[in-house]
Amino acid sequence: MNYADIKQYDVANGPGVRISLFVSGCTHHCKNCFNEETWDFQYGQSFTEAEEDRIVEYLRPDYIAGLTLLGGEPFEHVNQKGLLPLLRKIRAAYPDGQKSIWAFSGYLFDREILGKMYSEWEETKELLSYIDVLVDGRFVEELKNVNLRFKGSSNQRIILVQESLKALEEAGLLPQAGADTEANTTCVADMSDKLVLWNPPEYVQVEVKS
Numbered sequence: 001m002n003y004a005d006i007k008q009y010d011v012a013n014g015p016g017v018r019i020s021l022f023v024s025g026c027t028h029h030c031k032n033c034f035n036e037e038t039w040d041f042q043y044g045q046s047f048t049e050a051e052e053d054r055i056v057e058y059l060r061p062d063y064i065a066g067l068t069l070l071g072g073e074p075f076e077h078v079n080q081k082g083l084l085p086l087l088r089k090i091r092a093a094y095p096d097g098q099k100s101i102w103a104f105s106g107y108l109f110d111r112e113i114l115g116k117m118y119s120e121w122e123e124t125k126e127l128l129s130y131i132d133v134l135v136d137g138r139f140v141e142e143l144k145n146v147n148l149r150f151k152g153s154s155n156q157r158i159i160l161v162q163e164s165l166k167a168l169e170e171a172g173l174l175p176q177a178g179a180d181t182e183a184n185t186t187c188v189a190d191m192s193d194k195l196v197l198w199n200p201p202e203y204v205q206v207e208v209k210s
């Protein structure tokens with residue numbers, strides 16, 4: 001996996017002061033993407049153990065709330081593989097929810113991540129187990145709204161991942177590894193009602209008159 005940037009102090013991509021990791025590679029190619037250079041999987045530098053350890057150290061101060069994954073597309077398969085060792089290290093170093101992990105993905109949580117990747121790729125289930133909040137959906141220029149917190153366009157959703165997985169499991173809607181496609185597609189059709197969303201208040205615009 002390659003990465004484009006690591007920001008040590010970021011207040012724009014999740015609550016509190018956070019570390020941000022921008023991974024390289026995205027196949028969605030949304031119109032007017034904010035970070036087009038990261039579409040290329042070869043962009044930036046190789047993400048090695050040195051970067052993993054640097055992020056774990058960056059997270060150490062109490063005033064750092066957590067890590068945000070964005071890009072690029074953290075849920076491209078090669079990036080899921082690249083991110084797993086980092087998230088394992090973070091959860092081991094900071095257990096019991098000391099640090100929150102957010103991720104931004106153009107993929108839809110129910111239709112594409114749970115409906116396809118979850119049962120087909122061995123990394124997806126473990127990756128999701130480490131993520132607290134997922135902002136999902138492609139950026140849609142026509143639905144762009146700068147007043148939305150943590151979202152670029154109004155189609156995107158802020159999903160509480162662990163609460164949603166629990167609700168889906170209790171409802172018997174969580175796709176099973178190896179289940180036939182038809183069974184999983186039936187699950188996906190009913191999933192969106194069970195997702196637990198977070199709707200932060202929108203920004204308040206203040207007009208200053210001189």
Ligand code: SF4
Nearest residue numbers: 026029030033072106
């Ligand atoms: S998913 Fe994000 S990084 Fe990928 S093209 Fe869309 S806006 Fe850009």
